[in-house]
Amino acid sequence: MRAQLGYGLLTIGTAAAALGLVTTAAGIVRKQGRLLELGRRYVVLVLLAALGAFVVMETALFGHDFSLQYVADNVARATPGLYTFTAAWAALEGSILLWGLLLSVYVAATAWRFRRRADDPLVAWATLVQFAVLLFFFALMLFAANPFKQVSGLVPLDGRGPNPLLQNHPLVAIHPPMLYAGLVGFTIPFSFAIAALVTARFGEGWLADVRRTTLIAWGFLTAGIVLGAWWSYAVLGWGGYWGWDPVENASFLPWLTATAFIHSVMVQERRGMLRVWNLSLVLATFCLTILGTFLTRSGVVNSVHAFSQSAIGPWLLTFLGICAFTAVGLVAWRGDKLRAPGRIDSPVSREAAFLLNNLLFAGFALVVLTGTVFPLLVEALQNKQISVGQPYFERLGVPIGIALLFLMAIGPVLPWRAASGELLRSRLLIPAWAGGLTLLIAVAAGARGIANVLAFALGAFTVASIGRSATIGVRARRHVHKDEGWAHATTRTVRGNPRLYGGLLVHLGVVVIAVALATTAGWTTRRELQLNPGESATVRGHQVTFLDREVDRSPQKTTIKARVRIAGVGSFAPAISTFPNAAEGIGTPSIHTTPWRDWYLTLSSSPTSGRVTIGVQVGTMVMWLWIGGLIMVIGTAVALVPARRRRVREPEAVTAPPEDEQPVPLVEVTS
Amino acid sequence: MRLRYGIIALVCVGAVVWMVVLLQRNVVFFKTVSEAVHDERSDGTRSMRIGGGVVAASIQRRADGVDFELSQGGATVRVHHTGSEPALFKDCAPVVAEGHWSARASKTFDSTRLLIKHDNNYEPPKSATAKCPDDPLGR
Numbered sequence: 001m002r003a004q005l006g007y008g009l010l011t012i013g014t015a016a017a018a019l020g021l022v023t024t025a026a027g028i029v030r031k032q033g034r035l036l037e038l039g040r041r042y043v044v045l046v047l048l049a050a051l052g053a054f055v056v057m058e059t060a061l062f063g064h065d066f067s068l069q070y071v072a073d074n075v076a077r078a079t080p081g082l083y084t085f086t087a088a089w090a091a092l093e094g095s096i097l098l099w100g101l102l103l104s105v106y107v108a109a110t111a112w113r114f115r116r117r118a119d120d121p122l123v124a125w126a127t128l129v130q131f132a133v134l135l136f137f138f139a140l141m142l143f144a145a146n147p148f149k150q151v152s153g154l155v156p157l158d159g160r161g162p163n164p165l166l167q168n169h170p171l172v173a174i175h176p177p178m179l180y181a182g183l184v185g186f187t188i189p190f191s192f193a194i195a196a197l198v199t200a201r202f203g204e205g206w207l208a209d210v211r212r213t214t215l216i217a218w219g220f221l222t223a224g225i226v227l228g229a230w231w232s233y234a235v236l237g238w239g240g241y242w243g244w245d246p247v248e249n250a251s252f253l254p255w256l257t258a259t260a261f262i263h264s265v266m267v268q269e270r271r272g273m274l275r276v277w278n279l280s281l282v283l284a285t286f287c288l289t290i291l292g293t294f295l296t297r298s299g300v301v302n303s304v305h306a307f308s309q310s311a312i313g314p315w316l317l318t319f320l321g322i323c324a325f326t327a328v329g330l331v332a333w334r335g336d337k338l339r340a341p342g343r344i345d346s347p348v349s350r351e352a353a354f355l356l357n358n359l360l361f362a363g364f365a366l367v368v369l370t371g372t373v374f375p376l377l378v379e380a381l382q383n384k385q386i387s388v389g390q391p392y393f394e395r396l397g398v399p400i401g402i403a404l405l406f407l408m409a410i411g412p413v414l415p416w417r418a419a420s421g422e423l424l425r426s427r428l429l430i431p432a433w434a435g436g437l438t439l440l441i442a443v444a445a446g447a448r449g450i451a452n453v454l455a456f457a458l459g460a461f462t463v464a465s466i467g468r469s470a471t472i473g474v475r476a477r478r479h480v481h482k483d484e485g486w487a488h489a490t491t492r493t494v495r496g497n498p499r500l501y502g503g504l505l506v507h508l509g510v511v512v513i514a515v516a517l518a519t520t521a522g523w524t525t526r527r528e529l530q531l532n533p534g535e536s537a538t539v540r541g542h543q544v545t546f547l548d549r550e551v552d553r554s555p556q557k558t559t560i561k562a563r564v565r566i567a568g569v570g571s572f573a574p575a576i577s578t579f580p581n582a583a584e585g586i587g588t589p590s591i592h593t594t595p596w597r598d599w600y601l602t603l604s605s606s607p608t609s610g611r612v613t614i615g616v617q618v619g620t621m622v623m624w625l626w627i628g629g630l631i632m633v634i635g636t637a638v639a640l641v642p643a644r645r646r647r648v649r650e651p652e653a654v655t656a657p658p659e660d661e662q663p664v665p666l667v668e669v670t671s
Numbered sequence: 672m673r674l675r676y677g678i679i680a681l682v683c684v685g686a687v688v689w690m691v692v693l694l695q696r697n698v699v700f701f702k703t704v705s706e707a708v709h710d711e712r713s714d715g716t717r718s719m720r721i722g723g724g725v726v727a728a729s730i731q732r733r734a735d736g737v738d739f740e741l742s743q744g745g746a747t748v749r750v751h752h753t754g755s756e757p758a759l760f761k762d763c764a765p766v767v768a769e770g771h772w773s774a775r776a777s778k779t780f781d782s783t784r785l786l787i788k789h790d791n792n793y794e795p796p797k798s799a800t801a802k803c804p805d806d807p808l809g810r
Binding site: 238363366367370371374378384385386388389390391392395396526528530604613615 | 686689690693694696697698699700701702718720732736755756757760
């Protein structure tokens with residue numbers, strides 16, 4: 001029953017996407033607004049079909065409808081409610097369904113936003129591209145990865161349950177949807193970029209149209225990546241959070257190009273330059289998300305994320321080929337029309353900083369892409385299995401990261417066009433002192449490694465420079481509105497230019513993450529202890545005692561816990577759980593987190609009696625990685641708030657500059 | 672102006688060359704134990720990953736790591752691992768060791784990183800057998 005209903009809904013979705021595509025195409029060819037309007041309505045049908053199919057899937061999961069292959073494979077009667085819900089994206093078919101649903105939401109929201117501009121050729125072409133992408137993903141479900149496939153033969157009495165790694169931590173409920181909401185969102189800027197190329201409308205209009213969607217998608221992707229690192233830390237038990245695993249790289253690649261775009265788009269808005277570049281970044285971001293889906297979902301790479309493998313590889317590869325070919329072809333075709341007016345006047349200017357920032361982000365993306373795809377190429381061409389060692393990514397990624405941190409420190413205070421020495425001196429004086437002092441303190445405190453020391457110094461530099469910009473903004477406001485308190489004036493200042501202050505907040509989050517990366521890299525100790533019950537060992541001056549072991553049995557899993565006491569820290573219970581559906585058990589680390597120290601205990605071997613091996617890792621400031629991510633997401637949200645329009649009666653501008661400041665705003669971001 | 676572009680081009684080319692050099696240096700070949708033993712002489716002490724199954728009752732833990740035997744396809748090597756061991760490292764476990772052939776003795780592999788090769792297929796646990804499966808990597 002559910003199989004037919006779900007499959008029917010998917011068919012309706014596919015048909016609606018196809019009809020929308022054809023109608024919109026006809027509307028474009030015949031230049032009939034009525035057809036375009038009609039075509040646009042199919043979006044609603046696609047959205048309803050996707051939503052319906054997703055609901056059917058959830059009811060099947062909760063109803064333990066094991067006549068569906070997907071349900072039988074991913075849920076068992078003993079699976080707790082949360083993991084039954086998340087099982088909807090625990091394997092390939094379901095995750096494509098979630099992908100399709102999120103894509104329809106984005107497309108529907110875009111259609112709603114441009115409802116008054118449906119007959120604008122730019123919007124019409126964008127809608128066409130969106131329908132094409134929708135059609136691809138619906139057809140994928142219909143023909144290659146049907147989530148509603150029925151089991152062959154007898155309906156099993158119980159299902160297998162989700163992969164053990166996917167029923168062990170609640171983060172599984174938010175990490176994948178966040179990541180998908182990010183990756184899927186880049187379809188919208190992609191569609192507008194294609195539309196701009198086709199209609200030859202390279203004015204800055206289309207950029208303004210997609211700026212908000214790009215930022216939303218970027219915010220989700222950032223959240224998804226940070227949550228993924230957290231999941232890796234809290235679940236996988238290796239004590240790390242980022243391993244340059246192909247699948248981690250797959251989510252990081254579009255993030256890099258999207259971040260480059262978010263910056264360089266300001267140059268185009270302000271100066272009309274970098275048009276080809278911006279278009280290419282948008283197109284590349286989308287192609288990289290498809291490449292990422294291919295890497296993650298087709299089973300070509302062996303990684304912790306290869307939860308499900310199937311025959312959708314060729315489909316995705318073909319789609320990737322079509323997208324990349326179209327994109328490159330269009331850019332080449334329109335190349336001569338894309339020549340932008342204006343050029344960079346001085347190497348010490350905001351636009352030059354943005355350009356360098358973009359080169360670094362693009363270079364970073366090239367490094368990661370090469371390291372990720374190279375093993376696949378070697379295996380395909382020479383049939384040899386190789387991997388690219390982490391040192392490759394670290395030796396190249398760290399200098400690029402430091403250079404980006406440096407640009408983040410000085411970029412926002414550079415003026416457009418050209419900077420005078422005096423201006424720079426006044427703006428960089430305090431931050432430079434902050435950076436220099438921090439550098440000395442860090443070295444005195446025992447920071448080792450150029451990269452770590454620089455991360456602290458540049459972090460302090462950036463924070464001081466952000467603090468200075470914000471203080472001056474608020475002071476200027478209070479200079480005009482003398483009756484306002486500090487808190488009120490701060491809120492008003494931020495509301496007056498959310499894009500600027502949101503951006504600075506994101507930068508602050510990046511600094512927090514950079515500092516946390518440096519401290520975790522520089523101050524982490526790891527020890528392996530072999531202890532009999534009652535025995536103790538000393539780690540970092542704390543006595544670690546293995547008390548005893550405890551066995552928990554439930555229908556979902558059997559857990560062996562080692563009860564450990566660390567004097568002055570607390571009680572721990574690292575565990576190994578075995579699930580009925582998997583031969584190998586999985587470890588669950590036991591973590592004690594404070595803002596300064598993380599005690600991270602793992603159980604390495606679990607004989608039912610006698611000596612155990614316990615891994616003890618003491619990390620420094622790990623928590624700030626997640627806090628930094630949170631700040632970045634909040635900053636993105638702030639940047640999305642519409643700027644408050646000035647009321648007419650309010651004084652138009654700052655009449656008298658604050659005492660030590662030129663009237664030029666420090667950081668200008670056009671909105 | 673032309674000079675500036677020249678410098679930029681030079682920096683970019685240099686960066687790409689550096690990238691390729693680092694890539695070549697960090698390529699790690701994966702070999703099964705039998706392949707690795709076959710190529711031992713030609714590989715010298717270059718870094719690579721070898722995969723096989725942990726020989727039953729061969730694990731000996733040291734203060735700074737673990738010694739064990741890894742076998743596959745009829746070949747067996749002695750692994751001298753320094754560092755932490757992964758969760759569920761045990762007899763018969765399918766293991767990938769990253770490191771290089773030891774300069775001290777033949778058929779001895781110095782490992783710096785151990786990974787359990789997780790099985791993607793959810794097979795219900797079979798009855799415990801004394802002997803490890805023949806093909807630990809499931810290939």
